[in-house]
Amino acid sequence: MIIGAALLVGATVVILGACVLLVILVVAVRARRHSRNQRDEMLMSPLRSALITVASGEDDDGAAAEQLTWATGVSRVVLDRNIVEMLGKIRGVPADQLVHVLEVHGAVDAAVEDLTSRSSVRRARAAQLLGLARAKDTVPLLVTALGDESVEVRNSAAYALGLIGDPAAAGPVLAAIGAPERGLPAATAAEALQSMGVGISEVLRDGMADDNARTRMVAAHLSAERSFTLGLPQLRRLLSDDPDLTVRETSATAIGRLGRGEDADTLVRHTADTEPLSLRRACVVALGELGDTRAVPALAEILDDSDPRLAELAATALLSMGAEGSAALAGHEDDPAVRTARLLVSLQRASA
Amino acid sequence: MSAPAGEPDASPVRVLVADDDADIRDLVEFKLTQAGYAVEAVPDGISAWEAFEANPPQLAVLDVMMPGLSGIDVLRKIRESEFPSVPVLLLSAKSRDSDVDTGFAVGADDYVIKPFSPRELLHRVNGMLARAR
Numbered sequence: 001m002i003i004g005a006a007l008l009v010g011a012t013v014v015i016l017g018a019c020v021l022l023v024i025l026v027v028a029v030r031a032r033r034h035s036r037n038q039r040d041e042m043l044m045s046p047l048r049s050a051l052i053t054v055a056s057g058e059d060d061d062g063a064a065a066e067q068l069t070w071a072t073g074v075s076r077v078v079l080d081r082n083i084v085e086m087l088g089k090i091r092g093v094p095a096d097q098l099v100h101v102l103e104v105h106g107a108v109d110a111a112v113e114d115l116t117s118r119s120s121v122r123r124a125r126a127a128q129l130l131g132l133a134r135a136k137d138t139v140p141l142l143v144t145a146l147g148d149e150s151v152e153v154r155n156s157a158a159y160a161l162g163l164i165g166d167p168a169a170a171g172p173v174l175a176a177i178g179a180p181e182r183g184l185p186a187a188t189a190a191e192a193l194q195s196m197g198v199g200i201s202e203v204l205r206d207g208m209a210d211d212n213a214r215t216r217m218v219a220a221h222l223s224a225e226r227s228f229t230l231g232l233p234q235l236r237r238l239l240s241d242d243p244d245l246t247v248r249e250t251s252a253t254a255i256g257r258l259g260r261g262e263d264a265d266t267l268v269r270h271t272a273d274t275e276p277l278s279l280r281r282a283c284v285v286a287l288g289e290l291g292d293t294r295a296v297p298a299l300a301e302i303l304d305d306s307d308p309r310l311a312e313l314a315a316t317a318l319l320s321m322g323a324e325g326s327a328a329l330a331g332h333e334d335d336p337a338v339r340t341a342r343l344l345v346s347l348q349r350a351s352a
Numbered sequence: 353m354s355a356p357a358g359e360p361d362a363s364p365v366r367v368l369v370a371d372d373d374a375d376i377r378d379l380v381e382f383k384l385t386q387a388g389y390a391v392e393a394v395p396d397g398i399s400a401w402e403a404f405e406a407n408p409p410q411l412a413v414l415d416v417m418m419p420g421l422s423g424i425d426v427l428r429k430i431r432e433s434e435f436p437s438v439p440v441l442l443l444s445a446k447s448r449d450s451d452v453d454t455g456f457a458v459g460a461d462d463y464v465i466k467p468f469s470p471r472e473l474l475h476r477v478n479g480m481l482a483r484a485r
Contacts, residue, residue, distance in 0.1 A: 048378075055375070056383040057470045086375055092469035 043078045047071060051079070054101075055086050057094040065097045069104040080107045087132035099133045108133050115141055120150035127153060131160025139166050146176040146184060155188050162192030167199030174203055174219060178212025186214045193222055201228045208234040213244035220247060224254030232258055236266060249282040256286025264292040271298060273305070281310055288317025293324045300328040308337055315341035364390040365481060366407070370400035370426065371415035371443065376466070380413060380443075383470045384477065397421025401429055408435040411481055413473075416444035416455065424458055431459040439480040443468065 044051075053064035071079045083098045084107075090098075102108055107129065114126035127145050130138045142164075145157035154176065161169040173192050176184035193200055200222075207219030208231065220238055223231035235258070238251040252270065255263050267283045267290065275283075284302060287295040295317070302314035315338045318325035332338045367389045371377040374395070381393040392409065394400050398420040404412065412430065414423035421429075427440050441462040442455045455463045462476050 052375075052378045052382050055470070056379040056386070058383060058386050082375075087467075089373070089376055089467050090379070090470060091467045092471060094470060095467070 040078045040081075043075045044082055047075065047079050047082075051082060051086065051098075054097050055090055055094050057092065059094075059097065062097075065101055068098075068101045071105070076105055080105055083107075084129055084132055095134075102129075102133055108135055111135075112138060112141065115145055120148070120153055123148060123150065123153045124156040127156040127160045131156075131163035134164050136164055136166055139164060139169050143169055143172045146172055147179060147182055149182065151182075151185075154182065154184050158184055158188045158192040162195040165195050165197060167196045167203070170196050170200040170203040171206075174207045174210075174215055177218055178210060178215045183214075186218050190218050190222060193218070194225065198226070198228075201226070201230060204228060205231050205234055208238060213242075213247050216242065216244070216247045217250045220250045220254050224257040227258060229258055232260075232263075235259075236263070239266065239270065245276055245279060248279050252279065252282040252286045253289075256289035259286075259290050261290075261292040261294065264290055264295040268295055268298040271302060277307060277310065280307075281313055284310060284313045284317055288313070288320045291321055293321055296321060296324055296328050299325075303329070303332050303335065303337065311335070311337035312340050316345060319345050364388055365411070366390045366392065366409040367477065368400060368403055368409040368412040368414075369393040370395075370397060370403075370412070370418060370423065372396055372418045373415070376415070376443070379470060380473065383474055384413075387474055387478075389477075397423065397426045400426045404430060404433070404435075404438075408433075408438060410484070411439045411441070411477060413441045413443055413477070416442055416446055416451070424454065427455075427458050427460060437484070439484050441473075441476060441480060443473070 047068060050064040050067040053059050054068065059065050068079060068083075080102060083102055087095055087098055099108075111126040111129040111133075114122045115130075117123050117126070123145065127142055130142060139161065142157045142160050146154055146161075148154050148157065158173055158176070161173055170193055173184070173189050177186055177189045193204075204219045204223050204226075205228075207215050208223070210216050210219070216238060220231075220235055222228075223235065232255070235251045235254050239248055239255060242248050242251065248270075252267060255267060259267075264287060267287050270283045271280045271287075273280070284299065287299060299314045299318050303311050305311045305314070315329060315332070315335075318328050319341060329338055365388075367384050369377060369380050369384070369391055370393075371380065372395050377393045377395065381391045384391045392403055392407075394403050397414075397418040400412070400414060400418075401421055403409075404426070412426075414426055416423040423442055423444070427442065430436065430438055430440060439461045440459070441464060442460045443464050443466065444451065444455070445466040447465045452463050452465075461480055464473055464476060
């Protein structure tokens with residue numbers, strides 16, 4: 001009994017001690033951060049006006065940019081950090097001028113070296129800087145960084161390649177999604193690819209034949225996002241034959257956005273109740289998006305489906321098909337699915 | 353780049369700028385001031401609405417994501433105020449089509465996505481004011 005009480009007291013003391021230490025640690029970290037911010041502000045104070053002048057595009061005679069190039073020591077380090085932050089906010093000539101300041105400071109060369117640093121934080125920051133500096137000649141290095149052991153570095157490299165926007169990097173970015181063990185998150189890759197212009201159309205078509213399902217999904221998704229109609233034949237194949245359900249759903253959605261009237265028949269075929277429910281739903285939404293009235297009879301039949309969500313989506317699709325679609329709702333006006341669809345459509349119209 | 357700052361001898365056109373990012377706030381303020389506008393810059397949505405109510409500007413540049421009231425909230429209040437026709441430009445890092453749609457649906461006259469070109473922003477401000485006259 002006494003030993004138990006002593007243990008309890010001991011444990012309480014240890015926990016309290018740990019809590020106190022944690023509080024002290026948090027306070028110390030915050031104090032240090034605060035003091036560093038104050039120091040940075042003080043160091044930036046004589047340079048702030050020049051930075052804003054350059055960033056706003058009002059440095060017609062280049063005097064402000066020149067003043068920034070003179071910064072040395074810790075001031076230069078703090079200034080470069082501020083410039084990198086600024087580069088994420090502006091574009092055009094002012095951004096080019098700030099990149100020039102970074103180049104004069106040697107920050108771009110230092111970032112190239114840092115790409116092979118032992119610290120993953122430094123590697124990630126280096127990739128970010130090279131992207132913000134639009135350092136096109138570093139694309140091969142950033143492509144290599146897509147295979148970095150750290151996911152943060154891989155993300156940062158993809159982000160940088162997106163900022164640089166060189167379509168030559170599209171293939172490696174797309175391929176990085178399916179890299180074994182060191183894959184790139186699909187959303188990161190999609191975001192980077194979005195910034196690479198129309199030159200990625202062929203890469204996306206190839207991507208839709210990739211072995212990796214996530215790669216095919218991103219390629220299908222982006223083909224629709226970028227309105228690459230040349231990808232339609234592949235999208236139709238993926239919808240019908242792909243072994244991965246998510247790829248099929250994504251392809252259905254893409255066909256809804258990109259497709260032709262004749263695609264209505266294909267989409268209707270995949271609304272059959274022998275197909276997985278999520279694919280049927282995707283196809284019904286796609287039919288609404290496609291807007292071809294050849295789908296009206298099939299959608300009208302789905303109003304009686306046992307899945308209420310599918311019936312509601314069918315009603316919504318019909319409501320988007322003008323008089324012919326609305327006419328198909330006759331006799332179903334009191335159905336909960338139709339009433340919900342009407343309400344949602346009217347709310348959407350009101351908010352627009 | 354000179355600005356159409358009202359008629360000769362008239363007081364400069366007043367522009368309200370609201371952004372919680374000090375870099376953007378300062379550079380937009382500087383850019384528009386250099387162009388001859390009288391700029392009031394504030395760091396959040398509540399201050400923006402207070403500044404608007406106290407002295408309605410001839411144009412407002414609002415960041416969308418701000419603490420307190422968002423730029424969309426402030427825009428909504430402006431459209432429901434006694435001065436609903438003040439031109440409003442939304443400046444935002446939110447770049448999805450749906451974000452832009454929302455901005456225009458609430459009544460924005462223009463929508464500029466960050467990162468942005470300060471020069472282009474000035475052209476847009478000049479154009480909005482010219483159309484509003």
